[in-house]
Amino acid sequence: MTSSSHLASPADCELRMPVIDYLPGGQHFQGSVANKLGLAHHMDVMMSLTSFEQTPPTSDEKVTVTDTEFNGVPVRLYIPKGQPDSLKRAMIYIHGGGWCLGSAAMQPYDLLSRRTSETLNAVVVSVEYRLAPKHHFPAQFEDVFTVAKYFLQSSVLEQYNVDASRVCVAGDSAGGNLAAAVAQQVLRDPGVKIKFKIQVLIYPALQTIDLDLPSYRDNANMLILPKSLMVRFWSEYFTTDMSLNRAMEANQHVPAELSHLFKFANWSHWLPERFKKGHVYTKPVYGNSELGKKYPGFLDPRAAPLLVDESKLRGLPLTYVITCQYDVLRDDGLMYVSRLREAGVNVIHQHENTVHGAVMFSTGPLILTVGEKMANDYIEWLNKNL
Secondary structure, X not given: OOOOOOOOOHHHOOOOXXXXXXXXXXXXXXXXXXXXXXXXXXXXXXXXXXXXXXXXXXXXXXXXXXXXXXXXXXXXXXXXXXXXXXXEEEEEEEOOOOOOOOOOOEHXXXXXXXXHHHHHOEEEEEEOOOOOOOOOOOHHHXXXXXXXXXXXXXHHHHHOOEEEEEEEEEEEOHHHHHHHHHHHHHHHOOOOOOOXXXXXXXXXXXXXXXXXXXXXXXXXXXXXXXXXXXXXXXXXXXXXXXXXXXXXXXXXXXXXXXXXXXXXXXXXXXXXXXXXXXXXXXXXXXXXXXXXXXXXXXHOOOOOOOOOOHHHOOOOOXXXXXXXXXXXXXXXXXXXXXXXXXXXXXXXXXXXXXXXXXXXXXXXXXXXXXXXXXXXXXXXXXXXXX
């Protein structure tokens, strides 16, 4: 399978329970109102709304579920009960939520991890990394990398009866960003002897340098993840200083002295023709050098894994990328597919004509038909390739 396209539109959000406040876009509106009134920080309001979705670690007849820590970082651990004596596969999963929201304990993530563990006879480590605004970059990256380094030790894999040659890292949205960044770091770190067999990036956020891509233009007001919310997530990842948010919103946040990075995300070169859709590439308008000095993390490849040269991509594992047509992050994933292939990495790309976040609506109170299909395809592909 090299790509697929589920013919749909944003209207394919076939919600069986139409509760708009459940959606991140609705939470974004409520958070904005509270923030402007001085009642609470924007992301704290949104986090309080998503907390209603959190579930306790509940084991069943097929999977043992526990909350524990790996080298001081909280994780939710899923261990399958079937075939107890056989060597198992394993996955480190990283949830989405713009580095500010979400949890491994949220029902959609809990259900997906259970299904992955049961179907693949795999140990799943779902990471509870620290969140902004309380913790800014690189805290989130460091937590996930700490878990990866710990779990990829031979002694730890043996403890969980895991085949060291069958471990993958996966994540969606901001979790896809962290998965890609950690996969790059694991590849280059000589202290990590065991490497990932696969990386799975589900509609990942991969670059901070150009927030005026065709996908940002076309989907600026799209359901689930409008541009204003994505820009707020990006800026909150690095600072609560709204000057960075305003500069990112205007796409004038990159100082001239870092202009060499634009070639790594030049959509006129890296996007397939059918996704350019008549858009014209314009040269960047450079921003204030002071922002770059105050918050250098926003162009750090650990935060923006697309912004590395080809030598840093060579040797990455078999990669499965899912992108969505009606998603501001669509072009991040598409450009990474192009750049990985140019670097000789084996990439399987699945493109769906739906909105951001669809996989998380494959179970639970809100269900997308296309989300069910995407989750099924994802599990099936993992079962064949991990």
